[in-house]
Amino acid sequence: MQTLAAWFAPFLKRRLSLLGLIILGTVILAALFAPWITPFDPLEIDPINRLTPPNSVYLFGTDHFGRDTFSRVVYGARLALLIGTGVVAFALATGVPIGVVSALFPRLGLVLMRLVDLLMAFPALLLALGLIVILGQGVVNAILAIGVVYLTTTARITYSVALRLKAETYVEAGASMGGNIWWLATRHVIPNLVSPLLVQASFVFAFAQLGAASLDFLGLGAPPDVPSWGNMLAESRRFITRAPWLLFYPGIMIVLTAFSLNLVGDALRDKLDPRFRGELAGKG
Amino acid sequence: MVLRVNDLSVSIANSDPPLDIVKGVSLEIGEGEILGVVGESGCGKSMTSLAIMGLLPKPALAQRGGEILLEGKDVSDLPPYRRIEQDCGGISMIFQEPMTSLNPVMRVGEQIMEALRVHDAGSGRAPEARARELLDLVHIADAAHQLSAYPHELSGGMRQRIMIAIALACNPKVLIADEPTTALDVTVQAQILSLIRELCEELSMAVLFITHDLGVVAQLADRVVVMYAGQVAETADVDDLFARPAHPYTHGLFSCLPDPENRSGYLNPIPGQAPLITDIGDGCAFAPRCRFVTAECRSGLLPAADIAAGHLAMCHHPQGSTGPNGGSR
Amino acid sequence: MLAEFVTSYAMRRIGAAIITMMAASVIIFAFIHLIPGDPLYVLLGDGATPDQADTLRAKLGLDQPIYVQYLVWLGNVLQGDFGNSLFFQEPVLTVIADGAETSILLASITMVWVILIGIPIGMLAATRPGTIVDQSASGLAMFFASVPTFWVGLYLILFFAAWLGWLPSSGYPSIFEDGGFANLRYLLLPSLALAAPNAALILRLTRSSMLDVSRQDYIRTARAKGIRPWQVTFRHIFRNALLAVVSAFGFTFAALISEAVVTETVFALPGIGRLVVQSILRRDYPVIQGVNLVTVILYLAINLLVDLINRMLDPRVELD
Numbered sequence: 001m002q003t004l005a006a007w008f009a010p011f012l013k014r015r016l017s018l019l020g021l022i023i024l025g026t027v028i029l030a031a032l033f034a035p036w037i038t039p040f041d042p043l044e045i046d047p048i049n050r051l052t053p054p055n056s057v058y059l060f061g062t063d064h065f066g067r068d069t070f071s072r073v074v075y076g077a078r079l080a081l082l083i084g085t086g087v088v089a090f091a092l093a094t095g096v097p098i099g100v101v102s103a104l105f106p107r108l109g110l111v112l113m114r115l116v117d118l119l120m121a122f123p124a125l126l127l128a129l130g131l132i133v134i135l136g137q138g139v140v141n142a143i144l145a146i147g148v149v150y151l152t153t154t155a156r157i158t159y160s161v162a163l164r165l166k167a168e169t170y171v172e173a174g175a176s177m178g179g180n181i182w183w184l185a186t187r188h189v190i191p192n193l194v195s196p197l198l199v200q201a202s203f204v205f206a207f208a209q210l211g212a213a214s215l216d217f218l219g220l221g222a223p224p225d226v227p228s229w230g231n232m233l234a235e236s237r238r239f240i241t242r243a244p245w246l247l248f249y250p251g252i253m254i255v256l257t258a259f260s261l262n263l264v265g266d267a268l269r270d271k272l273d274p275r276f277r278g279e280l281a282g283k284g
Numbered sequence: 285m286v287l288r289v290n291d292l293s294v295s296i297a298n299s300d301p302p303l304d305i306v307k308g309v310s311l312e313i314g315e316g317e318i319l320g321v322v323g324e325s326g327c328g329k330s331m332t333s334l335a336i337m338g339l340l341p342k343p344a345l346a347q348r349g350g351e352i353l354l355e356g357k358d359v360s361d362l363p364p365y366r367r368i369e370q371d372c373g374g375i376s377m378i379f380q381e382p383m384t385s386l387n388p389v390m391r392v393g394e395q396i397m398e399a400l401r402v403h404d405a406g407s408g409r410a411p412e413a414r415a416r417e418l419l420d421l422v423h424i425a426d427a428a429h430q431l432s433a434y435p436h437e438l439s440g441g442m443r444q445r446i447m448i449a450i451a452l453a454c455n456p457k458v459l460i461a462d463e464p465t466t467a468l469d470v471t472v473q474a475q476i477l478s479l480i481r482e483l484c485e486e487l488s489m490a491v492l493f494i495t496h497d498l499g500v501v502a503q504l505a506d507r508v509v510v511m512y513a514g515q516v517a518e519t520a521d522v523d524d525l526f527a528r529p530a531h532p533y534t535h536g537l538f539s540c541l542p543d544p545e546n547r548s549g550y551l552n553p554i555p556g557q558a559p560l561i562t563d564i565g566d567g568c569a570f571a572p573r574c575r576f577v578t579a580e581c582r583s584g585l586l587p588a589a590d591i592a593a594g595h596l597a598m599c600h601h602p603q604g605s606t607g608p609n610g611g612s613r
Numbered sequence: 614m615l616a617e618f619v620t621s622y623a624m625r626r627i628g629a630a631i632i633t634m635m636a637a638s639v640i641i642f643a644f645i646h647l648i649p650g651d652p653l654y655v656l657l658g659d660g661a662t663p664d665q666a667d668t669l670r671a672k673l674g675l676d677q678p679i680y681v682q683y684l685v686w687l688g689n690v691l692q693g694d695f696g697n698s699l700f701f702q703e704p705v706l707t708v709i710a711d712g713a714e715t716s717i718l719l720a721s722i723t724m725v726w727v728i729l730i731g732i733p734i735g736m737l738a739a740t741r742p743g744t745i746v747d748q749s750a751s752g753l754a755m756f757f758a759s760v761p762t763f764w765v766g767l768y769l770i771l772f773f774a775a776w777l778g779w780l781p782s783s784g785y786p787s788i789f790e791d792g793g794f795a796n797l798r799y800l801l802l803p804s805l806a807l808a809a810p811n812a813a814l815i816l817r818l819t820r821s822s823m824l825d826v827s828r829q830d831y832i833r834t835a836r837a838k839g840i841r842p843w844q845v846t847f848r849h850i851f852r853n854a855l856l857a858v859v860s861a862f863g864f865t866f867a868a869l870i871s872e873a874v875v876t877e878t879v880f881a882l883p884g885i886g887r888l889v890v891q892s893i894l895r896r897d898y899p900v901i902q903g904v905n906l907v908t909v910i911l912y913l914a915i916n917l918l919v920d921l922i923n924r925m926l927d928p929r930v931e932l933d
Contacts, residue, residue, distance in 0.1 A: 016752060114636075121637050121909055125871030126889070133893055133901060134647045206759065213761050214875045218890050233764065237879075240767060241775045251764040258759035266755070339836055343743075365839045377837045384830040387849050388929055389856075398848070399838040434928045447834065454839060 020263025031077040038071035072227040087208035090147030099158025202265030292350035320505030328514035338364035376451035382443035386435035393431025399453035418449040441472035513569035520595035530602035576601040696899035705903035715884035726808035735819025757813035766806035783881035822854035863916040
């Protein structure tokens with residue numbers, strides 16, 4: 001319990017990060033309890049009530065098909081969190097092994113890192129778009145496409161942190177005691193990666209939101225009938241003067257989610273050993 | 285007296301009750317005199333000097349009470365760039381780490397000339413000529429070439445000389461040197477020390493020399509202030525201090541020195557450790573470790589015991605025994 | 614001395630960039646072959662005649678081993694032949710060049726905003742850390758760093774185009790046509806939308822970089838010299854902090870390229886970004902490939918330039 005309180009301390013000290021935590025928590029809860037808190041089916045079409053401004057029945061108004069914006073926004077949260085988790089999981093699952101292996105096996109590492117650098121020669125969205133062209137549209141493909149983009153930064157960070165750790169005297173001491181490479185990896189390198197990767201994960205989660213929203217907005221992400229925030233914004237374009245609430249709510253959700261994740265990431269980074277600030281300073 | 289500090293305290297800003305890093309420090313330096321301020325790491329000697337300069341790291345620390353009199357004028361309320369101006373008498377500082385104390389993206393000559401221009405060294409070629417003079421003064425050969433060098437192209441000793449040149453640019457009445465040789469090799473150290481002595485004599489400059497090395501103090505200083513845990517323990521002429529250390533702490537310092545005559549004996553460290561600022565109570569900071577402590581030591585003001593002319597010990601129980609220069613202990 | 618190090622360090626960096634470019638070209642080449650379907654029809658579209666198919670097959674050597682195909686392709690590319698757009702039936706390079714003016718102007722104007730907004734406010738925040746000024750600037754910056762550019766764009770359209778009618782909401786007639794430089798106002802809203810998150814990032818970077826530098830020993834030396842606080846800020850803190858900020862420009866440019874795709878779509882600007890999106894929807898693969906090629910070249914070139922500028926600003930260069 002003491003450590004739990006200590007863990008939350010940096011958040012309590014800074015009001016902004018506490019705010020971030022609260023917003024994030026709300027989004028997560030809303031997503032989890034979606035079926036119970038949404039008054040309408042997000043896909044249910046009701047032409048009679050199309051383009052209604054927000055009122056007591058339709059909290060966030062309705063769109064051009066009469067669908068309840070509030071319900072769609074809440075289900076959009078589900079998708080947003082799903083995509084974020086997917087991207088982070090993919091980036092970690094691929095990036096971390098690449099980074100660790102590259103640090104522990106220098107010659108192989110040189111090659112692998114060159115390949116990662118190569119991927120980074122492509123601007124993020126273009127890379128994602130290119131992958132979408134090859135893989136096709138869809139939520140899973142969007143996750144993979146964005147995941148590949150952030151695999152590169154994850155691998156880079158893991159690599160540089162692992163290299164730094166390898167050079168630490170205590171690791172050398174361990175190696176001189178006869179520890180083999182796997183022992184080094186599991187006992188020394190990987191546990192120390194948890195903190196910087198946690199920070200990285202929050203930022204990647206935030207960027208994944210923006211990336212997925214962009215893909216959806218362009219019509220290249222989630223299929224049109226799926227209630228994602230990006231899709232909702234794309235559909236709202238024709239009606240922004242008549243129905244500005246359609247522009248506001250999905251958009252503000254994207255912003256709040258990314259914002260809160262950035263705040264959490266910052267707070268985590270400040271809490272960490274300042275040794276790692278150099279590597280993490282690049283993103284956000 | 286060119287510089288006189290009266291009852292200076294530096295505390296952590298907005299702390300209540302005030303947490304003092306430096307408490308009630310008084311010292312004075314005359315023209316052409318070298319005052320050594322000696323004490324272990326963390327005893328507040330650097331903070332005292334930063335306070336005198338007005339360079340305390342804001343907003344963390346602040347001067348709390350006391351006066352800093354530069355040629356008779358209290359500069360406590362003035363920002364650093366005002367204290368350095370000519371009409372105040374001019375005060376400069378050099379720091380401990382020559383490797384990181386110079387702007388890496390600016391040529392060394394430019395950094396010197398920047399200091400010169402503050403003190404209205406004229407325009408056109410005049411600053412450059414003056415800069416060359418300064419480099420000569422600090423014995424840097426090939427001045428013209430070195431002026432256009434970047435700091436990372438110079439050795440530690442050279443960089444420290446550049447720092448001294450910068451400090452001399454404002455014709456200071458007082459030069460504060462905060463452990464300028466600690467980060468340097470012993471041979472370079474000797475050169476810098478003799479340079480400082482030379483400049484002090486040539487320019488009639490007062491020097492406040494901070495160090496933790498008693499050997500340096502013995503070589504260089506005319507008078508010495510011993511500090512412990514943010515307080516002044518003892519003040520004396522250097523010969524007098526080494527002959528008759530009065531404060532138990534000073535006494536303990538000298539006792540720690542290994543005796544080349546007595547190789548087989550044990551060393552005599554001072555028992556215990558220096559206190560955290562939060563643990564320093566009223567009265568004498570050395571009380572927890574002192575052999576001669578009594579109840580009156582732990583509270584109230586410390587008396588300034590007169591040991592001899594110009595020799596003060598802030599202690600209720602100054603010791604009369606002799607120090608390293610005076611025979612047996 | 615200046616010329617020497619520029620040549621040697623620059624040569625190495627240019628060499629590295631060329632190698633990366635070659636490697637990237639392999640990936641871009643492979644792109645066509647990774648798309649499901651016969652590369653021939655990927656490149657020609659479904660309505661291709663057998664004659665066209667034969668011509669293309671011969672020209673690209675599609676019946677040869679893959680590495681030969683790559684070399685053939687590379688040869689063509691180096692001569693400026695990126696193939697033909699399926700949609701426009703014109704050389705890809707021509708199609709791309711048509712969109713270049715818009716995109717380049719958009720990117721340039723955006724960078725101006727980013728620098729004009731991000732750096733001064735970042736400096737302001739850094740010189741008053743912890744104050745209301747700093748906290749609001751940092752908070753706003755963090756907020757805008759989380760905002761999708763297309764959302765900002767849509768709101769700008771709503772306010773300034775739809776409600777106020779001050780500015781146009783879409784399209785961009787060239788400055789070389791009627792209207793001249795006044796036509797730049799079509800780029801005002803899009804550039805602001807693009808600038809928002811990037812200015813925020815540069816603001817935060819300037820701020821943190823300046824705060825880091827201000828903690829260094831040499832800043833204390835500078836203050837000890839007796840120069841005025843503003844001189845310390847500009848000549849010492851900012852000069853050193855600039856190094857980190859300049860390095861970030863390469864990354865900022867990459868972000869710009871990415872985000873421009875969406876912004877051009879929102880504002881219907883006839884630029885390369887919108888071209889990419891439309892080509893994806895139209896399955897105009899040669900154009901997609903061509904844009905990728907051009908973009909990567911440009912991106913690597915900008916990064917190289919930024920790197921060299923950085924080395925020139927920072928005299929602690931690794932001379933070789």
